[in-house]
Amino acid sequence: MKLPFTRTALALLGLAMLASSCSKQRSDKTGIPYNDKKFGYQRFRQTHPAPGPGLVAIEGGTFVLGGSADQDITFEYNNVRRRVTIPAFYMDEAEVSNQDWLDYLSWIRTSFPGDHELYYNALPDTLVWRRQLSYNEPYVNNYLRHPAFQDYPVVGVTWEQAQEYCQWRTDRTNEFILQERGILLNPRDKKNRQLLANNPDAQKTTFNTDLYLNNQVRGVGVDGKRMPANLNPVADPNAPLGSNQKQVRPVRVEDGILKPAYRLPTEAEWEYAAVSLNGNTQFENINDGKVYPWNGLGVRSPDKATRGLILANFKRGNGDNAGVGGYLNDKAFITAPVRSYQPNDFGLYNMAGNVNEWVEDTYRQMSFEDVDAFNPFRGNQFSDKRLANASTGQYAKDKYGRPIKDPAKSQKKMSYAELVASQRADSLANVAAATGRPAAATQGQGVPFVNKDPLAGKPYNADARGFRDTVNASLYGVTTLVNDRSKVYKGGSWNDMAYWLNPATRRFMDQGDASAEVGFRCAMDLVGAPEINPAGKPHFSVKKPKTSGR
Template identity: 25%
Template sequence: MRKFFSLIAVISVLASCGRSDQGQLVGAQGKKWHPEKPLGMTLIPGGAFIMGKSDDDIAGLNNAPPKTVTVRSFYMDETEITNAEYRQFVNWVKDSVTRMKLAIFAEEIGETPGTGGIGEFAFADSEEADMTPYEQYMYNNYYSLGDYEGRKINKDVDLIWDTRDYPDEYYAEVMDTLYIPIEEAYNGQRSFDVNHLKFRYTWMDVSSAARAEPGKRADFIETEEIQIYPDTTVWIKDFNYSYNEPMHNDYFWHDAYSDYPVVGVSWKQARAFAQWRTLYHNSYRKSKGEHNVNSYRLPTEAEWEYAARGGLESATYPWGGPYTKNDRGCFMANFKPLRGDYAADQALYTVEAKSYEPNDYGLYNMAGNVAEWVFSSYDPASYEYSSSMNPSVNDESNMKKVVRGGSWKDVAYFLQVSSRDYEYADSARSYIGFRTVQDYLGTDLTLNQTR
């Protein structure tokens, strides 16, 4: 027995030789983390502020009493998400949906890469000879059983959109199912059926899981499948007896409006966009062997108001206030001034996302242009019971979601940084858009350090 323990001791000593820690507690070493400001975002330093109405509540809603709260540091989009940025999301989903349908059909008819035609679009893991051990295991236990979830689509070959260049009739058959029926086309134009543009993602309800009795992790994982194309009909439905057909026809897809804020997007679609942006960014970082970044998400109501104030205490508007004009008599935002003279602020509808002067945090149009979805649910009394540290009130069963900042069709009251409004999570409007945020990881940064 003594010989056995002696052998263990010798092995332990030998195992410690050659280590760089010299037997000291140095901590587990991982990849180096360097905070990286996401493109198009600005860092909002954490701090405390008085949230809510600092002046008289003119509307008498009593839903925003003053309250001192503190928020942590975060990145925020400098502008509202634009049509061009949202189109990148739409195009990615369109590409993925098309490749998946081609791959499934190729699998069903037994076509594989190298055979030409639709076989070139087969799943990337269709050739067993080229599989890694992990891919072989997944194929044997999941994929070969008819489950397409998790299959790797082939992105190395370009999709063919011109009907004259379709490689075979199988490819043509799949593409035909993705476009609107011939009988619904007009003026010789046959468009992609946007009903196919669905984005599926999963998320974990950490808040509920933390408060529940120990149970299965799967009980708190939610799956969402969202149709992501904006509702362009909002330009018609939001206004009765009004000619807005040009906005319906052109606003989202035409390059003339690329830098304008996307509208017609529901709260659920905005949330799906944030999930996709996280997936897209981390997919690139994974290919480079780098750390994942924190998730992109919608801002909480407190974060939005804190950022909108731009570090100004008790200000009425993002630029200070209490007036909507500067010293030269020019309006400071895009809204509905002078009893409905929409053109007085030099805009009839929306304006480009980077218009007017930014606030002191470098954020554009935190008042006016389009109102913005935030993560929080609307409850008139939420300020009374929410935490004073990173307050966030989101009830999944409450479909009323807060919108902030006012829009091109709102009066000045809704442009005030403390004004609250709401819309239903599954509704889309011609005057509601959004911007995203990302939690800051790194050395603690507060407003007092930046002054």
């Protein structure tokens, strides 16, 4: 009785195996199968990754940069209306808080316990609260560390410190992703403690995303048990064996597992996200503009339950930071928690008021005339990762395990001969001689190096005002307030009048300065299809390429 059933089962199994072999994905141009050890060609699962922790998706589009401005009371003429297009991206739902920064400080103290300089440099300047004629000492002592302020925005942070935090957040996020998947060894697991104890060098390894992708974060005590299989071992003959004795490899960008880098938003991204016209758009028609991140021309709530309440944390007038005792209006004397008031139509909190926010851009008054119409940005300083060994492609790294970066040597892909010459060169002059290019190489913004400081040997270009002098900054603040260290901040703060709540307004400060009225939030590139919510929207039917079968 069981024999026919067994034969049938075997027949079905054979058909399933045949179907499986025929359905293997193949190149639609050559027919060669993917993910086959005999060929080594790999096709990775196509994915649209989710945003990193704390981020929300901002669907990009066209908008008028400076379009929300209703007045120019400073007569600076520095954000004249211009239509631009912003690609989709991710942005922090809320400003970086004191607790977030304390996490950062805690990691530094744990990972580099003897490096007092690193810890000191990461500390916010709490003295930004101090005033000669104001009793603010309680904030100097308590604002950063007291648990009552843990969900308030961090302030006293320079633009440079914000950049360091973005790098740290990128590496910690990706490191945790790999540890959770078992691709990296998790030192927090008890079962790994003995292995780490037997390999003390592993505990000295600081994870960096760039170095990991360059195959420089490897070894016993680092590699986890669930590393991806290496289907092309010929390309990596020294690859270590995994627990199943198969050759394994680190995660690559193509795997779609690691998150893109956290960064500051560009000025255009920040303004686009703050205006959030998506809530006023139907069938590509904008029904109404905005002066603030909310609808209407006023700063008070029109809703019945909250009617009359101020919609953001700002100063209503001289000497009025919160309203009348017994019925505080915006309910904040200084800053407010990072998730206060109503979010805008993108779901972002405090895009007006509370604290101004650093953005990535370098300030120029006429940026609106100069920047590109697609993804406008000013401040590019292109760089190359320095090679420690040109033959192996390993990057040079600093004492904190991060790649060392130098000004980019070329604005386009070099020929192979030029690349080899540049790798062997000891200076920009040697690069110029080897490639036949003029000796005045570029700094990354098209600025020629025409001199060298006799003490530092650092190339620079001195103009009459010190505008582009990268060595002698003594004229900064004397003859000009604007140079490449001048960075933009936007949004208004708890101590600003309502004018600065307008997303089009812009101010600047030296990248090494800090204020009790300036914080920041992070952004991240969105990779893949730009449409955030495609469901229910019309789409053309497109034939998919034939990647399976014979």
